[in-house]
Each structure stands twice: as structure tokens, then as C-alpha cells.
Amino acid sequence: MMNTAGHPMLKTHGVHKSFTLHLQGGTTMPVLENVELTVNSGECVVLSGPSGAGKSTLMRSLYGNYRVGEGSILIRHQDSWVDLATADPRSILAVRRDTLGYVSQFLRVVPRVPTIEIVAEALTLRGADHAEAVTRARTLLLRLNLPERLHNLPPATFSGGEQQRVNLARGFIGGHPILLLDEPTASLDAINRDAVVGLVAEAKAAGTAILGIVHDLPTRDAIADRLFKLYPAQMAAA
Amino acid sequence: MTLPLLEAHDLQLQFGSIRALDHVSMALWPGEVLAIVGESGSGKTTLLKVLSGSDKPDAGQVLYRDPELALHDVHAMGAPQLRALHRSDWGFVQQNPRDALRMGVSAGGNVGERLMAQGDRNYGNIRQVALDWLAQVEIDGRRIDDLPRTFSGGMLQRLQIARTLATHPRLVFMDEPTGGLDVSVQAKLLDLIRSLVSRLGLAVILVTHDIAVARLLAGRILVMRRGQVVETGLTDQVLDDPQHPYTQLLVSSVLQA
Numbered sequence: 001m002m003n004t005a006g007h008p009m010l011k012t013h014g015v016h017k018s019f020t021l022h023l024q025g026g027t028t029m030p031v032l033e034n035v036e037l038t039v040n041s042g043e044c045v046v047l048s049g050p051s052g053a054g055k056s057t058l059m060r061s062l063y064g065n066y067r068v069g070e071g072s073i074l075i076r077h078q079d080s081w082v083d084l085a086t087a088d089p090r091s092i093l094a095v096r097r098d099t100l101g102y103v104s105q106f107l108r109v110v111p112r113v114p115t116i117e118i119v120a121e122a123l124t125l126r127g128a129d130h131a132e133a134v135t136r137a138r139t140l141l142l143r144l145n146l147p148e149r150l151h152n153l154p155p156a157t158f159s160g161g162e163q164q165r166v167n168l169a170r171g172f173i174g175g176h177p178i179l180l181l182d183e184p185t186a187s188l189d190a191i192n193r194d195a196v197v198g199l200v201a202e203a204k205a206a207g208t209a210i211l212g213i214v215h216d217l218p219t220r221d222a223i224a225d226r227l228f229k230l231y232p233a234q235m236a237a238a
Numbered sequence: 239m240t241l242p243l244l245e246a247h248d249l250q251l252q253f254g255s256i257r258a259l260d261h262v263s264m265a266l267w268p269g270e271v272l273a274i275v276g277e278s279g280s281g282k283t284t285l286l287k288v289l290s291g292s293d294k295p296d297a298g299q300v301l302y303r304d305p306e307l308a309l310h311d312v313h314a315m316g317a318p319q320l321r322a323l324h325r326s327d328w329g330f331v332q333q334n335p336r337d338a339l340r341m342g343v344s345a346g347g348n349v350g351e352r353l354m355a356q357g358d359r360n361y362g363n364i365r366q367v368a369l370d371w372l373a374q375v376e377i378d379g380r381r382i383d384d385l386p387r388t389f390s391g392g393m394l395q396r397l398q399i400a401r402t403l404a405t406h407p408r409l410v411f412m413d414e415p416t417g418g419l420d421v422s423v424q425a426k427l428l429d430l431i432r433s434l435v436s437r438l439g440l441a442v443i444l445v446t447h448d449i450a451v452a453r454l455l456a457g458r459i460l461v462m463r464r465g466q467v468v469e470t471g472l473t474d475q476v477l478d479d480p481q482h483p484y485t486q487l488l489v490s491s492v493l494q495a
Contacts, residue, residue: 019479020481021486022482022483022486022487023483023486023487023490060478060479064472064475065474065475065478065479066475066478066479067471067475067479067481089457089458089471089472089473089475090267090270090457090458092472092475093457093472108453110425110428110429110432110454111425111428112422112425112426112429113429125436
């Protein structure tokens with residue numbers, strides 16, 4: 001068992017992020033200002049703050065999907081720290097493959113690929129045997145109440161909730177030491193929310209550092225060890 | 239730290255008054271897929287031709303690092319050497335498979351031809367390798383003796399991929415590989431390319447005007463406009479948080495299906 005007392009896995013220092021909209025006359029929108037956040041192993045931190053406070057922008061920045069203007073985003077990757085704000089693309093891809101998992105709100109995949117393969121791929125990319133990855137994918141999908149008859153179909157025609165669960169399975173199967181969850185329960189019913197709460201609890205017990213955006217309060221209360229509040233940038237500046 | 243497989247330094251090429259390549263530099267590492275995107279006339283196909291040695295730049299260098307880590311100046315080597323490179327370490331997938339395949343030679347012959355060019359003379363062995371490759375690109379082995387002209391567009395493209403990969407290149411150049419195909423065939427081919435590339439650890443330079451294709455296949459992207467590289471970086475970062483005005487325009491112009 002890992003030490004779950006917690007050591008830092010993700011740290012940000014002085015993160016600033018603004019968007020410059022060149023198609024709208026070069027308007028600049030500040031979104032994040034001076035964000036200082038630490039997430040430890042074995043804990044789940046949930047971002048809070050009003051709509052427009054930059055929760056999703058912060059999540060995407062932490063994954064290297066958005067480029068921050070200033071500050072550092074330090075990720076504990078194979079016993080050293082990698083700064084995603086300055087790392088080259090190949091290093092960011094290596095961090096994502098081995099250390100940093102992400103569950104987005106939307107599923108974006110190659111069309112016509114069966115669900116089971118989409119989920120298993122997240123594991124084979126990390127070097128797992130294909131047959132073993134498929135077995136684990138099946139177990140995880142069933143646990144998220146996605147019936148076996150759907151496993152060999154591509155997810156394009158699935159409902160929002162079903163796609164969300166494919167996304168969750170894909171995010172959890174890799175067993176990454178750090179997991180970012182962007183509204184993982186947004187389109188799920190109560191039974192499936194409970195399944196997610198169970199997965200998060202297990203991941204925490206295994207030492208995973210988790211950061212989430214969770215709007216539904218029962219889920220939030222069930223998984224969060226603490227909240228991290230964000231304020232809209234303009235207000236923070238005033 | 240591994241060294242790049244291919245490097246280009248300050249490439250320049252002028253067609254009359256048009257700057258086809260304007261101080262372009264890039265590097266590609268082993269096992270990496272790099273997409274070159276931009277609208278027609280941006281210079282992306284010209285760049286591919288210069289990188290692969292078929293067009294000469296006015297200035298600048300393209301360097302290839304072989305498996306023994308020796309560097310070769312692609313435009314300084316002789317034509318026979320460049321042909322040898324294209325037959326062994328490199329592969330090229332054309333947009334139109336008819337430009338690469340020999341339409342009068344059987345499917346198996348098209349795959350086997352590249353193996354023979356590498357010196358393999360054992361007929362039984364060549365036929366077996368060809369059968370394996372047809373299976374990998376999901377072409378029925380019973381079609382091995384059929385002529386390519388009896389194949390559909392999607393099958394031809396898969397045959398070209400089998401022919402290209404049969405000799406185990408380390409670096410593959412692809413020019414709009416899903417370009418002329420129906421959307422349904424395109425999806426299947428994208429999945430095939432993606433799984434082959436990751437399983438074989440290929441380095442790929444992919445030219446496409448379709449940024450959705452770039453997103454699905456490439457880890458890194460290079461955006462070109464009027465012969466210049468306007469933005470480059472991690473594919474999803476460049477597409478989701480574009481910094482350059484032109485990239486913002488390109489991304490916001492895509493039709494959502």
C-alpha cells in the first residue's frame with residue numbers, strides 16, 4: 001500500500017491565463033490570476049466558484065491543453081517534477097501517458113471504433129497486453145452499468161450518459177497517479193453517480209491525487225476532501 | 239535524450255514571385271506523428287516534397303539521422319542513394335494510391351515488389367509476407383492475385399499502406415492519405431493508420447487540410463500559411479487554445495457535423 005498520508009503530486013505557482021481573441025479585434029479576456037494550488041496523493045480536491053470563474057480553464061491548463069501565460073504547473077512524473085507550462089510537446093505527451101489522466105465532459109474518438117477498444121487503448125498505450133486490457137475494460141464498463149451488448153458498438157450513437165461512462169472507464173482504467181475529472185457525473189443518474197463515487201474512493205485509497213469539477217452536491221460531498229475556490233479574474237483584480 | 243530522426247533548417251523556396259517556403263525549420267523524433275496543416279497554397283505539400291527529397295530548396299538543409307545515428311544531408315546525396323533510402327528506411331503514402339501502385343500488377347505483387355527491391359528473392363517468403371500485410375490492412379487474402387483496378391478506393395489506399403509498410407520503414411511521409419475517400423471509408427482508414435503507427439512505432443509526417451484528421455493522428459502539429467510556419471506545438475493545445483490569428487481563424491472555420 002502506498003503512503004496515503006499525502007505528498008504533493010501537482011503544484012501550481014502564480015498561474016495566469018488570458019485569451020486574446022484575434023478575430024474579435026484582439027480583445028483580451030483574463031481568466032486565471034495568480035492561482036496557487038497543491039493536490040496531494042490520496043486526496044480529492046474539488047474546484048468551486050461561480051460560473052465563469054475559470055474552473056474548466058484551470059483544468060485544461062493543468063492537462064497542458066491550454067497554454068498558460070505566466071506561472072508554473074508542476075507535475076510529479078516518475079520521481080521528478082515536470083513544468084507543463086514550459087515542457088515540450090513530447091514531454092507533455094509522456095506525462096499524459098504515464099502520470100496524468102483526464103476525464104473530459106465530451107468523448108472525442110476515431111469514428112467506428114468499438115467502445116471496448118477505446119477503453120482498452122488507454123491501457124495498451126501504457127504497455128499492457130491487449131487481451132488483458134480488454135478484460136479490464138469489460139469489467140470497468142460493467143461496473144459503470146454499461147451492458148455488454150454495447151461494448152462492441154462504437155459510442156457515437158450512445159446517449160450522453162452512456163458516452164460519459166465510456167469516458168470515465170477510459171479515464172480510470174489507466175491507473176494514473178494523478179486524475180483530473182471535468183464534471184464526471186454531469187449526465188449520470190443516481191446509480192451511476194454512486195458507481196463513480198466508488199471508483200474515486202478506490203483511486204484515493206490507492207494513492208491517486210484527484211482534482212475535479214463537480215456540480216452536483218451529493219457527489220461532491222461524497223468525494224471531496226477539500227474545496228479550492230476560484231474567483232472570476234476581473235473581480236480578483238479589483 | 240533521443241535525437242531527431244529528421245531535421246530541417248531554414249528552408250527557403252521561391253516559385254517566381256511566390257514564397258513557397260519562407261524560413262521553415264522543423265524536427266521530427268522517432269515514433270512521433272507530426273501533422274502539417276494549412277489551406278491549399280500554404281506550402282504544406284511543398285514542404286513535404288522538400289523534406290522527402292523530391293524537391294530541392296533554394297536554401298536550407300534537410301538532415302536525416304540513420305539508425306547508426308549518422309547524419310545525411312538529403313539534398314546533397316546522389317539520386318541512387320536517395321532512392322535507396324526511399325526503398326528502405328523511408329516510405330511514402332500518396333493521396334492518390336494510383337500514383338504509387340502498379341495497376342497492372344497483382345495486389346500481392348505490389349506488396350512483394352518493395353520487398354524484392356530490398357533484396358528478398360525467396361518467392362514463398364515474399365508471398366507469405368504479402369498475405370500477412372493484406373490481412374493487417376484488412377484485405378481478404380483471396381484477393382492477393384487480383385489486379386488493383388478491381389479494388390475500391392478505400393481498398394487501394396489500404397493496399398498502398400501495406401506496400402509502404404511491408405519493408406518496415408522508420409519514417410513515413412503521408413500526403414492527405416484519407417483525402418479522396420468517402421467519410422465512412424475515411425473513418426476506418428484513420429483507425430487503421432492510427433493502430434499501425436502506434437504498434438510499429440513509426441515516425442510520420444502527415445500533410446492534411448483536415449484538422450480533425452490531424453487531431454486524431456498527430457501528437458504535434460505545424461500550422462502553415464503563405465510558406466511560413468505560423469504556429470507549432472502539441473496538437474490539442476494548438477487546436478483548442480490557438481495563439482496566432484491565422485490558427486484562430488482556421489479552427490473557428492471548421493464545420494461542426
